[in-house]
Amino acid sequence: xxxxxxxxxxxxEARALAARAFAYARxxxxxxxxxxxxxxxxxxxxxxxxxxxxxxSTQLSVRxxxxxxxxxxxxxxxDDKAIANVVARAEELAxxxxxxxxxxxxxxxxxxxxxxxxxxxxxxxxxxxxxxQVEAMVEVAKAEKLIAAGIAANHAQxxxxxxxxxxxxxxQESGAEYSVTMTGDSSSGWAKGSAVDMAALDYRGxxxxxxxxxxxxxxPGQIPPGLYTVVLEPAAVLDLLxxxxxxxxxxxxxxxxxxLTGRVGEKLFGDNISIHDDAGHPLQTGAxxxxxxxxxxxxxxxxxxxVQELAFARTSAARMRRExxxxxxxxxxxxxxxxxxxxxxxxxxxxxxxQTSEAGxxxxxERGVLVTxxxxxxxxxxxxxxxxxxxxxxxxxxxxxxxxxGLRNFRxxxxxxxxxxQVEAMxxxxxxxxxESFDMVVPALRVKQFNFTEVTRF
Amino acid sequence: xxxxxxxxxxxxxxxxxxxxxVRFIEERHRSFSTKNGKLGHLSDSESxxxxxxxIADRAWxxxxxxxxxxxxxxxxxxxxxxxxxxxARVNPQPAALAPEAPVRAVWNSPCVVDPFxxxxxxxxxxxxxxxxxxxxxxxxxxxxxxxxxxRASQIFVSSEGAEIEQTRTTxxxxxxxxxxxxxxxxxxxxxxxxxGQHQLKxxxxxxxxxxxxxxxxxGEEAVALLKxxxxxxxxxxxxxxxSQLGLQIHExxxxxxxxxxxxxxxxxxxxxxxxxxxxLNHLRYGTSLVNxxxxxxxxxxxxxxxxxxxxEGVPAQCQDIIRAGEFTGYLMNRETAxxxxxxxxxxxxxxxxxxxxxxxxxxxISLLPGEQPLSPEELIADTDAGIYMxxxxxxxxxxxxxxFQFGCELGWEIRHGRKxxxxxxxxxxxxxxxxxxxxxxxCSRPYWTLWGTPNCxxxxxxxxxxxxxxxxxxxxxxxxxxxxxRKAEAG
Numbered sequence: 001x002x003x004x005x006x007x008x009x010x011x012x013e014a015r016a017l018a019a020r021a022f023a024y025a026r027x028x029x030x031x032x033x034x035x036x037x038x039x040x041x042x043x044x045x046x047x048x049x050x051x052x053x054x055x056x057s058t059q060l061s062v063r064x065x066x067x068x069x070x071x072x073x074x075x076x077x078x079d080d081k082a083i084a085n086v087v088a089r090a091e092e093l094a095x096x097x098x099x100x101x102x103x104x105x106x107x108x109x110x111x112x113x114x115x116x117x118x119x120x121x122x123x124x125x126x127x128x129x130x131x132x133q134v135e136a137m138v139e140v141a142k143a144e145k146l147i148a149a150g151i152a153a154n155h156a157q158x159x160x161x162x163x164x165x166x167x168x169x170x171x172q173e174s175g176a177e178y179s180v181t182m183t184g185d186s187s188s189g190w191a192k193g194s195a196v197d198m199a200a201l202d203y204r205g206x207x208x209x210x211x212x213x214x215x216x217x218x219x220p221g222q223i224p225p226g227l228y229t230v231v232l233e234p235a236a237v238l239d240l241l242x243x244x245x246x247x248x249x250x251x252x253x254x255x256x257x258x259x260l261t262g263r264v265g266e267k268l269f270g271d272n273i274s275i276h277d278d279a280g281h282p283l284q285t286g287a288x289x290x291x292x293x294x295x296x297x298x299x300x301x302x303x304x305x306x307v308q309e310l311a312f313a314r315t316s317a318a319r320m321r322r323e324x325x326x327x328x329x330x331x332x333x334x335x336x337x338x339x340x341x342x343x344x345x346x347x348x349x350x351x352x353x354x355q356t357s358e359a360g361x362x363x364x365x366e367r368g369v370l371v372t373x374x375x376x377x378x379x380x381x382x383x384x385x386x387x388x389x390x391x392x393x394x395x396x397x398x399x400x401x402x403x404x405x406g407l408r409n410f411r412x413x414x415x416x417x418x419x420x421x422q423v424e425a426m427x428x429x430x431x432x433x434x435x436e437s438f439d440m441v442v443p444a445l446r447v448k449q450f451n452f453t454e455v456t457r458f
Numbered sequence: 459x460x461x462x463x464x465x466x467x468x469x470x471x472x473x474x475x476x477x478x479x480v481r482f483i484e485e486r487h488r489s490f491s492t493k494n495g496k497l498g499h500l501s502d503s504e505s506x507x508x509x510x511x512x513i514a515d516r517a518w519x520x521x522x523x524x525x526x527x528x529x530x531x532x533x534x535x536x537x538x539x540x541x542x543x544x545x546a547r548v549n550p551q552p553a554a555l556a557p558e559a560p561v562r563a564v565w566n567s568p569c570v571v572d573p574f575x576x577x578x579x580x581x582x583x584x585x586x587x588x589x590x591x592x593x594x595x596x597x598x599x600x601x602x603x604x605x606x607x608x609r610a611s612q613i614f615v616s617s618e619g620a621e622i623e624q625t626r627t628t629x630x631x632x633x634x635x636x637x638x639x640x641x642x643x644x645x646x647x648x649x650x651x652x653x654g655q656h657q658l659k660x661x662x663x664x665x666x667x668x669x670x671x672x673x674x675x676x677g678e679e680a681v682a683l684l685k686x687x688x689x690x691x692x693x694x695x696x697x698x699x700x701s702q703l704g705l706q707i708h709e710x711x712x713x714x715x716x717x718x719x720x721x722x723x724x725x726x727x728x729x730x731x732x733x734x735x736x737x738l739n740h741l742r743y744g745t746s747l748v749n750x751x752x753x754x755x756x757x758x759x760x761x762x763x764x765x766x767x768x769x770e771g772v773p774a775q776c777q778d779i780i781r782a783g784e785f786t787g788y789l790m791n792r793e794t795a796x797x798x799x800x801x802x803x804x805x806x807x808x809x810x811x812x813x814x815x816x817x818x819x820x821x822x823i824s825l826l827p828g829e830q831p832l833s834p835e836e837l838i839a840d841t842d843a844g845i846y847m848x849x850x851x852x853x854x855x856x857x858x859x860x861x862f863q864f865g866c867e868l869g870w871e872i873r874h875g876r877k878x879x880x881x882x883x884x885x886x887x888x889x890x891x892x893x894x895x896x897x898x899x900x901c902s903r904p905y906w907t908l909w910g911t912p913n914c915x916x917x918x919x920x921x922x923x924x925x926x927x928x929x930x931x932x933x934x935x936x937x938x939x940x941x942x943x944r945k946a947e948a949g
Contacts, residue, residue, distance in 0.1 A: 041919055042545070045723040049545040053520040053919070054537055055813045057507065074503035076524045089502050096579045100496055127519070127544035135548050149725035151918050179918075181726040188725075226949025255494070256599045256638040341491055341498030341602070367949070375729070378852040380865050380942045381883060382643045388863050388942060390856040392729075411854075411861055411887070413942045435727065451946050454887060456861035457732070 008123075008158035009036040009058070011170050017078065018162040021062060024087040027094065029065035029106040031163040031292070033337065034058070038123070038156045042130040045149035047138045052127060063338060064090040065106065068099035070339055104314055106163045112288045112295050113280055115171075119197040122174040123156030130154065133203040137180050140207035146214055148207065150180035154198060161293040171287035177433065180207050181393055182214040186458075187406050189213025190373050190393035192235060192433045196285060213372060213394035217406025222455055223397065225410060229368035229424075230450040231361045231398065234432035234442050236371045240416050241275075241351065242437020243379055243387055248277075248301050248309075250329060251316040251343025259385050259417065260307055267306045269420035272354075275302040277311065277334070277346035283431040283441045284348040291337035299332055299346060305420075313344040353429030353443030361425055361446045368398040369407065369452070377436045385416045389436075390456065410452040422448040459484070460623070462526055463615045466510055469535035471617055475512035475542065477555065478535075479616040481769060482508040482526075483812040486574060490581050491604040492589045498602065500578070507812040510538040516552035517545035522813040555792040556802050558772055560619035565766025568756070569627040569660035573607035576661050581605050585631075588669045592635040595677030597684070600636040604653055605629075605664065606912075610811070620771040628762060628924060629663040630656030630912060635677040637684055644683035644882060646676045646867055650701045651850050656910030656924060658760040679868060682880055689869050689884035691940035695844030696886055697837060697933045700901075702866055703825065704909035704927035705850050710890040711743075711750055712823040712925065714859035715779055716806075717788040721797065728916050729857025732890070733785065735798060741785040744894030747828065750780040752789055754805060754821035759908040761926020763821035765808075770816060772805035779823065783895075791818050810921035817917045822908065824928030828900035834931045837899055839875040845939055846870040846877065847884045852942075855890075863887035865942055885942035893934060901930035 018032040040054035060083065061074040071093030075086040133152040141148035158172040176198035182189045190213065191206035232240070244259070252258035260268075279288050279296040289295050292314060300308045312320065313335025320329035334344040362370070372394030380386040391409045398404070427444035463482040470478035485505045491498030507524035508531070519542025523534040585603040592601035611625040632654015634647040649655040649667055657663050698706065714731040718724055733741070743750075751758070754765055754774035765774055770792050777787045788798075789806040808819040838846065852865035869884030870877040908928040915922055 039919065040541075043726075043918055044548060045725055046551065046721070047548075048550040049548045050518065050551075050723055051520070051815055051918075052518055052541045052545045053522070053815050054541060055522040056534075057522075057524050057813060061503075070497075070500075072499070072501040074501070074505075076505045076507065086504075093500050093502060093578055096577070096582065097497060097500070102496065127541040128547070131544040131547040138548055147722065147725075149722060151726065153919075179726055183722070183725055183730075190726075224949060226946040228949045257636060257643065261638065339497055339499045339501075341493045375857050376854040378854045378865075380852045380885065383641050386942070388852065388854045388865075390854065390861065392857050409856060409861075411856070411863060413863075413944065449948075452949065453941050453944055453946055454861060454863075456856045456858075457889065458856075458858060458860070 008156055008172050009034055009160060014160035014162065014170065017060065021083050021087055022164060024084045027064040027066045027091050029164050031063040031106055031161065033061040034160045036158050040127065041151055041153035042127065042134055043151050044134045044138065047141055047148055049131065049134055060086065062087050062090040064094045065103065066091065066094045068101060068103045069094045069097040070103055072339065102315055102319060104318065106165045107167055107292055107294055107314065109166045109168065110293060110295050112169060115280060115288050117173040117196045117285055119174045122154055122176050122198040125154045125198060133178065136204045137207035140204060140211050141182055144211045144215060146182040146184050146211055148180060148182055151178060152203065153177045159287055163293065167293045169289045169293040173285055175285065176201055178203050178206055180210045182210040184214045184218055186219050187214050187217040188393045189217065194433045194439055217394055217396060220406035220408050221397065222408045225452040225454050227449040227451055229365050230447050231370045232445045232447060233372050234430055234444050235434040236374045237442045237445050238432045238440040239374045239377055239434040239436040240387060240419065241349065241440065241442060243377060244385055244416050245349055246345050248311055249343050249345050250310040250312040250320055253310060254316060254319055254323065259383050264307050264310060268417060269302060269305040270423050271305050272423055273302055273305050273420050274352040276300055276350045277348050278350050279348040281348060281350050281441060286347060290333045290335040292335055294331050294333040294335065296333035301346060311344045311346050316343045347438065350441040351429060351443060354426030356425045356427050358427065361427060361444055362398055363401045365398045365401055370396040370398055370403060380413060386413060387416055388413045408458060409456050411454040411456065412451055413453045414451045419447055424448055459613050462531065463508065463613045466508055466531045466535055467615050467617060469532045470510050470512050470538060473535055473539035475514045475539050477513040477617050479511050479614065480508055481612055481614050481812055483610055483612045485610045485811060488574065488607045490585055491602065492585045493602050494593065494600055495586065495589055509812045510535055511815060512538045512542050513553045514539045514542035515546035517542050517549045518553050519545060520815040553793065554796055556796040556800065558792060558802060560616060561767065561771055561773065562621045563766065564623045567626045567658050568760065571661035573629055573661040574609065588633050588673045591670060591673035592633060592677040595674060595681055597637050597681035598635045598677040599638045603633045605631040614769065614771055616771055622767045622771055624766050626658060626765060627660055628656060629659050629661060630654055630910060631664055631667055631669060633669055633673055633676060635680040637680040639684050642684055644680050646680040647849055648672045648676045650909060651867065653912055656762055656912045658762060658764045683868065683882045686880040686882040689845065689881040689940045691944055693936055693938055695841055695933060695935055696937040696939060697841065697844060697846040697931060699848040700905065700907045700929040700931050701909055702847055702850050703929035703932055705853055706864065707823055707825055707927045707929060708911055708925060709853060709855045710859060710862055710893065711779065712820040715788050716818045717790045717794040718818045720788060721794060727918050732858045732860050737785055739786060742783050742895065743780045743785040743891060744783045745897050746782045747897055747900055748780050748783050748894055749826040750823065751826065752777045752779050752821050752823050758822050759928065761822035761908045762910040762912060762924030763926035768805040768807045769809050770803065770807040772803045775805045777804045789818050789820065794818065808923055810923060814921045817921060819916065819923045820914065820925040822926030822928060827903045827906040827930040830902065832899065832901045834901055834905055837901055837931060837933055838872055838877060841872050841933065842874060844872045845881065845884060846872055860889050862890065863942060883943060886937050886939045887941050888938055896934045896936055897932055898935055899933040906930040
């Protein structure tokens, strides 16, 4: 490895490492998961860089299966002694258990669609490059007499799963991300972006957008809480949707902890709501296989308002068929590494958007609120998916189809299910980044009767 | 380990760093869970690596690696200094540290029974028994249990001459029972939600938690909640159990007193703070009964915020945060202490692991118990009308830590000094300083518990940290209750 600019784990190196682990294994089945990543993040605040970090790390993880029992052990040491030890620990923990008929043998070799999500220049971008992007964002702040804070980050990641039945899955990706908050005397604005290729990100443009929001929301007014028509920008949409997505786990439905328990096939949302999971979508990132190495297939989670499909790991699909003989559930390639208690979830969410422009979303709103970003969202009630949280960094009053001024931030208590029944218009679906959920492809939404219950002091 | 740490330090200084510190850490983590009588997960992990923090060209850099070969260490040092020099390009405030006498010390947290010597069968058998007991209650649709052990052995060396060896062992466990019926899902957890109780202890903690003895009650309460009346919406008297009060302290005192937030360093992610500098020693945070400390010393108790030295080599200290209601102190590191003119840091710099840079983090932020003897039963008997709430279910607060809303798992209506009926979906909300200025009673020392919050998130890249919060049940007046379920009128 080059110790300044690390190389990723290549298939031949992964095979060689796995072979060393397999040589020590005495279990019925052994799965080796390997990862190596290089991550770097430059953090700035008060118009200067105050933290600037980088990390290189490797992990080797062993899952051992012995007669219907399994356990996992992990290490970041790759010498022979450490590898022998980690295999022995996984096997020792597995042997301690009672056999479980639900534990499946390892999957056999699979085929995966090719995905190209690695850009060398993004993977290798150094601290000087990140400092230049920060400098560009800070220049915008200084020109606007604002204070900038945020990040410029990049990473390279490689990941491999190999098992003793011949399965081999390899993936590598690069990524770049920025986030910027512009703060004035009485207001703030925010923008964020992420992409596989740093060339796809407009750092200065993001800073200018955040600065415009901070300027436009200066001296915010206060209006009473209540039901308002809102325009939710994509980051706000994904952070709310993120709390619903985990309920599309087949295991969560079997465990009766999902809000979709008894609701699959039901028209739960508005006609205009269609949500897919698509690991191959051009704006998505992540491996085309799951934690056991099963290929991810496309899922139609919601079609024109009706809940259609759930995600299934192999084990949960088998359990669904056993407990519900009419079910034809099959593994969908969305399982988490085993053993785990959560089963699976869609991780490449794509919500179908519309064609309405930013200005078009405001049209016809007599009195409403534009929300840039949400913060500290938590689930208050799990079945109607009542969520609470705050608006942040750019909350605006809409009057007669136009933004007229900034507003003090609201607390909302809103059912996300009900929200998806009240969508009046959508912008185009874009790759969006928030803070409460993983990145998704979602549109901006105009939503009726959004429930703000309190106002804060700024 | 020690030799490698010094080699790394020398390598950083050799690259031209004006200041450097190195943390070399070996970690071990073991985790168990069950779900409805089956294994949830069972994992054992180890991780070794080092992080090098430097000041070069009067700017900060940090690099971490798990490649502890001589080449790997030199490469990491070279990276840290190159990063610092890149930071210098956009650096209006040169990096500087408040003075701190370098320490050479060894500190180990108390651990009566080493959890890593316990055969894994023993914790698993206990968890299966707890799981079975919770599910013995008709109507419980899901039972979950968990147990975690963590040990971090660290050596810290600095270019100022510090050399500190420190080992901390933490343990935690909990259970929850869920009841689903019709269109409703209710949950009860013990001893706390989101993973139970966690402390700076060994395996001896597990027996102290009495999980098996409480499993059936937890199941019964989950089922009973399905038939309970909903918590009404009102403005009135609220009594919080100590675990919920611990989280209230964490969110509405612990975070706003972090000086990096106050100085804008967290503005992009975790947020800022309403506790701007002019409020120090001038703000009435709460009533005269409110006394809060940030205490990392062992004598405060075995909290997740207890240690010998922070990750800048500063000894554990006790800082008055709120004294008789007056706001008196922030959580600091050496850099921010200097920035606000303090003589020294109060030792709150902590990193999640070897691969993360230290940040200002909570230690044990605790509300001291009431001085007059008062039990929870006496507190309820002294309350004519109100709502008692127990065990957190949801928590949310704005990015300056003013407006909060909490939901709890279980509520009780109090009438004429007695608990009268169980209430489901209880919640309350408020403004931080108004809330703490409405406190009028705190139970005394025998009812005070040092809770562990194992999952406090902060920083970019995000770090998870364990914090401690001591609290006894307390009473608040004129609190907004139940507004989470309010359907507002058209605005």
